[in-house]
Amino acid sequence: MNRITQFVLTDIFRNKIMIAYTALLAVFSWSAFTLENNSQKGLLTLLNIILLTVPLVSVLFSTIYIYNSSEFIELLVSQPIKRGKIWFSIFTGLSISLALAFLLGAGVPLLLYASIGMFGLVAGMGVLVSVAFTAIAFFSAIFTRDKAKGIGISVLLWLYFALLFDGLVLFLLFQFADYPIENAMVFITALSPIDLARILILLQLDISAMMGYTGAIFKQFFGTALGFSISVLLLCLWTAIPFALSLYRFQHKDL
Amino acid sequence: MNVRLLLLLFCFCLLTSRLQATVHTVGAGSNPTAIKTALALAQPKDTILVKSGFYQEGNLIVDKPLTLIGENNPVLDGNKQYEILSVKADSVTIKGFVVQNSGSASLDDPGGIKVYDSNHVVITNNTLYDNFFGIYIQYGKHCLVKNNTLISNGTTDELQIGNGIHCWKSDSILIIGNNVSGHRDGIYFEFVTNSVIWRNISFGNVRYGLHFMFSNNDAYITNVFRNNGAGVAVMYTKNVKMYNNVFEKNWGDAAYGLLLKDISDSHIENNRFIQNTSGIYMEGSNRISIKNNIFGSNGWGMKIQASCMDNAIDANNFTQNTFDVSTNGSLVLNTFAGNYWDKYEGYDLNKDKTGDVPYHPLSLFSVIVEKNPPAMLLYRSFMVTLLDKSEKILPSLTPDNFVDNQPLMRPLPL
Numbered sequence: 001m002n003r004i005t006q007f008v009l010t011d012i013f014r015n016k017i018m019i020a021y022t023a024l025l026a027v028f029s030w031s032a033f034t035l036e037n038n039s040q041k042g043l044l045t046l047l048n049i050i051l052l053t054v055p056l057v058s059v060l061f062s063t064i065y066i067y068n069s070s071e072f073i074e075l076l077v078s079q080p081i082k083r084g085k086i087w088f089s090i091f092t093g094l095s096i097s098l099a100l101a102f103l104l105g106a107g108v109p110l111l112l113y114a115s116i117g118m119f120g121l122v123a124g125m126g127v128l129v130s131v132a133f134t135a136i137a138f139f140s141a142i143f144t145r146d147k148a149k150g151i152g153i154s155v156l157l158w159l160y161f162a163l164l165f166d167g168l169v170l171f172l173l174f175q176f177a178d179y180p181i182e183n184a185m186v187f188i189t190a191l192s193p194i195d196l197a198r199i200l201i202l203l204q205l206d207i208s209a210m211m212g213y214t215g216a217i218f219k220q221f222f223g224t225a226l227g228f229s230i231s232v233l234l235l236c237l238w239t240a241i242p243f244a245l246s247l248y249r250f251q252h253k254d255l
Numbered sequence: 256m257n258v259r260l261l262l263l264l265f266c267f268c269l270l271t272s273r274l275q276a277t278v279h280t281v282g283a284g285s286n287p288t289a290i291k292t293a294l295a296l297a298q299p300k301d302t303i304l305v306k307s308g309f310y311q312e313g314n315l316i317v318d319k320p321l322t323l324i325g326e327n328n329p330v331l332d333g334n335k336q337y338e339i340l341s342v343k344a345d346s347v348t349i350k351g352f353v354v355q356n357s358g359s360a361s362l363d364d365p366g367g368i369k370v371y372d373s374n375h376v377v378i379t380n381n382t383l384y385d386n387f388f389g390i391y392i393q394y395g396k397h398c399l400v401k402n403n404t405l406i407s408n409g410t411t412d413e414l415q416i417g418n419g420i421h422c423w424k425s426d427s428i429l430i431i432g433n434n435v436s437g438h439r440d441g442i443y444f445e446f447v448t449n450s451v452i453w454r455n456i457s458f459g460n461v462r463y464g465l466h467f468m469f470s471n472n473d474a475y476i477t478n479v480f481r482n483n484g485a486g487v488a489v490m491y492t493k494n495v496k497m498y499n500n501v502f503e504k505n506w507g508d509a510a511y512g513l514l515l516k517d518i519s520d521s522h523i524e525n526n527r528f529i530q531n532t533s534g535i536y537m538e539g540s541n542r543i544s545i546k547n548n549i550f551g552s553n554g555w556g557m558k559i560q561a562s563c564m565d566n567a568i569d570a571n572n573f574t575q576n577t578f579d580v581s582t583n584g585s586l587v588l589n590t591f592a593g594n595y596w597d598k599y600e601g602y603d604l605n606k607d608k609t610g611d612v613p614y615h616p617l618s619l620f621s622v623i624v625e626k627n628p629p630a631m632l633l634y635r636s637f638m639v640t641l642l643d644k645s646e647k648i649l650p651s652l653t654p655d656n657f658v659d660n661q662p663l664m665r666p667l668p669l
Contacts, residue, residue, distance in 0.1 A: 038552075041575070044635060052637055166638040170623070173630050182629060189632070198636060216508060218632075 004076065004086060008093025012065070018101055021057050025049065025105025033113040040205060043114055043122065046106060047201055050126045051194050054102060055133045056158050062094050062137030063154040067147040074255055087250045091138060091243060098130040121204055124232075125197040132193045132238040133158070139242035142249045165192045182217045193238040196231055282306025282329070290315055290331075297321055299344075305329045305352070318343045325351035328382065333357040338365035339386070348377040359387035364417060366391035367405075370398060378403060388417035389438060395425040400433060407437035416461060418443040422450070430455060440466040441483065448472050456481070463488045464505075467495070475500060480512075486531060488514040495521040503529040511536040512553065518543060525669070527551070533558050534576070541565050549669050550574070555581055555621075564588040572666045573597065573616070577634075581621040582657065591616065591659040595666040603664045614662035617653045619646035 012018055032045035066073075069090070076086045107123045114122065140153035169188060173181070189195045203222050221227040279293045281303060287293050291312050293303045299319045307327035314337040317323065321344070329352060333339040336358045340349060347370075354367040366388035370376050374396040382404045383389045389405040392398055405419045419435035421443045422428055428450040435441040441457030441464045444450070452475035457464040464480035467473070467489040474496040480487050486505035489495060495518060502512035512531035513523070518540040527549045528534035534553040535545070538560045545568045550556035556576040559566070561584030568589060573579045574597040593609065601612035620639050623630050633639050646653060 038575075047635060048637070048640075051635075163638050163641070166633050166636045170630060170633060170638070173627055173632075177627050185629060185632060195636070199632070202635060 002085070002089055004081075004089035005093040005096070008069075008090055009097055012093065012097040017061065018097060021061070022101040022105045025053070025102060026109070028053070029106040029109040033109050039113045043118065043201075043205065046110065046122065047198065049106065050122070050129060050201075051198055052162060054126055054129055055162060055194060058098050058130045058133035059137045059140075059154045059158050060151065061098070062134045063141045063151050064147075065094060066090070066138065066141040067150060077255060083251050084247060087138075087247050091134065094137075095131045095134050098134055099127040102126045102130050118204065122201060125201055125235075128232070128235045128239070129193060129197050132235060132242075135239045135241075135243040135246070138246040142246040142253070161192050161194050165195065169195075186218060186221050190231070190234050193235055196235055196238075200228070200231055276300045276302060278302045278304055280304045280306065282308050282326075294319075294321070313337045314341060315339065316341045316343060317347050317349075320344050320346040322348040323350065323352070324348075325353070325381075328353045330355060333365075333367075333386070335359070338363075338369055340368045342368065342370040342373055342376055345373050346375045347373065348379075349381065350377070350379050351381065353382045353384070354386065355384040357386040357388070359415070359417070364388055364391065364421075366417070366421070369393075370395045374398070377401075382406075386417070388421050389419040389435070391417075391421045391423075392425050392428065393423045395422070395428065397427045398425065399429045399431070401429070401431040402433065404434045405436070405438065418466070419457070419460065422447045426450070429453070436460065440464075441480070442466070444468065444470040444473065446470060450474075451476065452478060454478065458482050460484060464502075465489075467492060470495075474498070479503075480505070483510075485509055486511040486514060488516070489518055490514075490516040492517075493519045493521065497521070497523045498525055500526045501529070502526065502531060502534070505531045507532060515540045515543070522546075523548065528553060528556070536560075537563050537566070539563065543567075544569070546570050547667065547669055548572075550576055550579070552576065554578070558582070559589060560584075561586045566590075567592070569593050570667060571595070572669055574666065578618060578621040578624075580616040580657075581625050582617065582654075583625045585654045587654050587657045591657075593661045593663060594659055595663040596659070597666075599662045599664075601662065608664050609661040610664055614659045615647070615650060615653060615655070615657060616659060617657045618643050619652055622653055 028049050029046055033039060033042035036042040036045065073086060077083060103123060106126060110122055111119045136157055137154050140157055141150045144150050189199055199218060200222060203219055222231055279297055279301060281287055281290050281293045282305060285306060289312055290305060290310055294315060294317060297303060297319060302322040302324060305325050307329050309330045309332065311332045311334055331339050331352055331354045333356045335356050339354050339357050349368060357367050358365045367383040367386035367390065368378055369391040372394040376395060376398040378390055379401040384406050385408055390400055400420055407416055416439045418440040419438035419442060420430055420433060424446045426448050428447060430442060430452045431454055433455045435457045436459045439461050441460040442452060443466045445468045447470040450473045454477050456479045458481040460483045462484050463486065464483035465487045469491050471492055472494045477499040479501045482504045487502060505512050510532045512528040512534045515537040516539060519542050521543045523543060523545045525547045530552045533555040534550045534557055536558045539562045541564045543566045545566065548571045550571060551574045553576045556573050556579045559580065559582050561582055566589040568591045570593045572595045579596055596614055596616055599610060599614045601610035603610055619642050
């Protein structure tokens, strides 16, 4: 681990917001598992947290953090360090801390109440979603110097993925109800990291039987080792692409 | 005078000889050693006692009223070629055998024990392994099938395997305390009237746990139907009584706890529907009373198609179902009253234990899914939760007469 990442990590670990976030996740997850009398329902509640809270906190916290450390970044740039290294180190620091917060907050009750396979899946999805939305934050923060605008963009992106995208999917489903669009739907869900994570987790729960024909097609794709690997790869792409775009911009930007 | 006395004496002798049934013991060391020989020797009303052993004698035809008793579970093996026991006489009793490996053919449906056109046949305490059909009764009356265990290998292809207990065109049949698994349908009734299915366990069958067609005036009581390929199907029947049964773990795309198709004037009471994809799916069914049942942890508690009419759904508990109720149209001709719904969020100011606000059990998302099944894709997404909440506050798309006006505040003690 390089020195810049260490700086970022020690800085974030002292951050009260981060501690509050971890505590919030812990309270939610513990209550989800202890209030519901079966662990499956607890998992579903936890799923809502992963799909809603985790992306929101990740994207907002990261955006604000980048803006707040703009002077630190300028200072680093004046040193003989490659710009790519600076940007990547900050990203690594933020990702690690957000992922750790999730694992500490939600991962521990998950490990205690759910099966080990389910823990692996849900914790993995939570971490991937955290990292993907950190990358999206980097993407939205690099394009403007105005902090308000940058936060605005990141909140809009979160709103789009968490809410509007599903609305669009529902709209498409009704518009093309007369056509066999199930296979196309598999492709379309890949366009949102939140949907991808949600479907991967849902298919591992018993509920897949309720999803009917579409569920069967999804299971056929996502249920296999190949489909699963492809979808995890897609989630990684949701990290790689926004980050790569922001990195390119950062390297060519007049700070 | 003398002639009369002689005649009387003769009659008396005849009667006593008929009353004195002989017991033929079959087995190694006895005479005869083959069941076939004993069947040929025996007079009506005799008893054949079969000692423990392995008997591979092809098809055994019982064409006299006999009592066949197996001592220490003798094995009758059909060598995967023959129908094993064919009953072609009234008042036959078959007790205590292990009947295994019948032949399989889709033309004449060979069974482990098959009853042809006979009345008062009793089949008890037998174990049947890997038969094509287990116990098959056709044109039987007043027959009793009790405490048998039927196990088959349960291949996934439903054409490769017959039904466990199969009754066809029969009347007054009692099916009691049997344990059926791995067959195509656990228990199958077609054109069977005035019969009772009581205390059976039917699980892990390829298709239905119980399959029931054109069988009026029957009752099934205190049975367990678990983990069958497609649950239980009751079709084209009136006056069925279903009490105290357990329907559980029938998970799958086309699996139903209980599938009702064209059923009328029936009673479904005190049953438990737990962990099924759909607890009850009803279609074209009228005047059914659904009362005091528990619907728990199902995908859909009940799916009531708009083709159903005058059904009364009263005093049931709906807990932890993904959707309590769903329907496919806006026409509602069924009534809900006094049920407990765990999703109810109303209040009870006058403390009469029923909520003051009517409960609409139909969620917007369940309507959307019914219209457009792929929308299930959005299950558990934030937007769907939001839509459901707004619909609960301002119902606009769900039919407003789909309502329970007396929702209970606490679950019924069922």
